[in-house]
Amino acid sequence: MLKQSAKLTKTVLLSGMLAASSAAIAQEEMQYGITPPQVNAQTYILMDYYSGAVLAALNPDQRQYPASLTKMMTSYVVGQALRQGKIHNTDMVTIGESAWGRNFPDSSKMFLNLNQQVSVQDLNKGVIIVSGNDASVALAEHTSGTVLNFVDTMNQYVQQFGLKNTNFTTPHGLDDPNQYSSARDMAIIGAHIIRDTPEEYKIYAEKEFTFNKIKQPNRNGLLWDKTMNVDGMKTGHTSQAGYNLVASATNPSNMRLISVVMGVPTYKGREVESKKLLQWGFANFETLKTLEANKEVSEQPVYYGDEGSVKLGVLQDSFITVPKGKKAELKARYELDNKYLQAPLAKGQVVGKVIYQLDGKDVAVVNLQAMQEVKEGGFFGNAWDWLVLTVKSLF
Template sequence: MTRFAAFLLILSLTITARVVAITPAPPALGADGYILMDYQSGHVIAENNADNPLPPASLTKMMTSYVVSAELAAGNIQLTDMVTVSENAWAKNFPESSKMFIEVNKQVSVEDLLKGLIISSGGDASVALAEHIAGSEDAFAQLMNMHAQKLGMTNTHFVNAHGLTADGHQTTARDMAILARALIKDYPQEYELYKLKEFTYNNIRQYNRNSLLWDRSLEVDGVKTGHTEAAGYCLVSSAVKDGMRLIAVVMGTSSEDARKIESKKLLTYGFRFFETVSPLTANSQVHQARVWGGEVEQATLGVLEQTYLTIPRGKRQQLKANYVVENELEAPLAKGQVVGQIFFELEGEEVAKVPMVALEDVAEGGWFSRMIDAISRWFSELFS
């Protein structure tokens, strides 16, 4: 394995003064579990008990809406589909839960049910959508768990679509942050519903329970509240500032005000003391390396996707990178094939690494060029 010389990524062209950047420890929160994640990089800025299984309450409906969005994207259902409300989905079955007040045997569009699910946090809407998609809530829960597994939510298991307390129905703060990130990335059109502050159905106006949507000091545009006696007061929130998006999850706080206050602490801390930088753009070339037996002698190496890093604010000019080609390259090479790693360092410590890949296909050369390359390689190894 050959390590090449480090190259400096110049991320700031002008430094007018030498400033010592200080990053304090994250705030301590009154919550059973919490996490603060950078949406772009996936970097965790702060966490505590983030992998402890906890009851999710209505945070469950984030996965319910994710599955609905996936079914819409696949063309299996349409927003205009009319759903006949069953007795299982009747609002009267949820006396202690939030609901959108749908009535048995009435028909409601998928679009209205999705709004009732997300904005009004309707347990009745959850069941109606689950039955429409999978035939039963039990079958729908299996879909939820399949999507959770695919997203890497390793400590999550769903039993129902609404989040009322049930044996084995659990998740973690980290898994909820993973889900929120997937919601925003995979289904941005449906995610737009999460910032709506009110929804009227059946002449009943209901307001979004995420009170951070009204906080003028933060640009919060989601995500979801939850509360049961077992779960306490929970909130997944996301906000954007100066192009940086953060996701905060607090679970098991003591009140509605507490979940708002603790979430705001996390978001404010993240925006104040950290920033998201993008040192490498999509299709960015990092290195050219000799490739043996190919139509061309040099393979262009780099990254195919935008690279995002989360670093303490004020330290971007100190960011450096090393790259490593893991083995000698031999044709054929496929575009996107991993051939090494790029290591990012800050003040001598590794802060991230990303795969270095071939940026284009390199086909095998003809028999004559391969023979010449074999001879050249033999001499190269002989005298190295």
């Protein structure tokens, strides 16, 4: 277990402590002096999926036209509706005027015909694999009744994810002055798709889709690259947006990276720049499991409670990302928010933090949580605890 000194903190080596951990972690832009590659994009980001660490970035919060990257949120909304049983893959959708393929000339589409009956499963593939604007409208109407309602749900998830530079006005992503996103926000949306809708994410790896006897390839050319294991995600392009690509890949160590490039000048360039980032990330960093869910880090006394102590740890696994070869140098300490813990405490309540340090710098923080509920104690016990704390406060 991590130890704590009388001053609330103590640094200890993590040797042998590395296990597993998650979303409670805060690990932002990393300052390790490792120069990222030159990337020809208006904005980009490279993020570790498990730790959330940003390994490299250029203008990551700059608002851009997302183009068809918008469909990532469209597919997320659909994936959640499927999980919740609001819609089903076997539902047959009648294609109306608004989703008719003829309404989207000179843009990507599934080639839906008016009054055609199409399954939700096929429409979903039409959105993800071939970036169908027509399929996006058809799914939006089927899922939420109207496109307006669907877009409202998209923006509810924007708020839920804490995205600061994203607003959607359409389910397909054709340019609109009020529709924008950023490289950082798109990486976060991508991570949510992988984590929250794994069945949905499998579709992103499919290389082609045939509908109405029309065979179309997935526009993410990195799926065919045999030098790396790319299994998603999404391309986007309009004249104002330039060429965009969100890509995700894993390596043999089960590290997963998400790259986003936006505003690349050429079709092929978005693949070239994304590959640069992914290969650089895998070559220079590794992701380590740190705190394991429900595994005790420390046990601390509790005052005014029906229990005399509480176990502290994390309720979800967490990870951190460090430069390769630095694992043995990683140190950690924990700090409590208050010197003396007092009931009531709810299970999962944040009572402190674990801070990871490398080369004398803090590189990541994980919330330290109460692993059990501690209710308020009785009158006599509370009176004794008051006396104990009063005496301690004198020293």
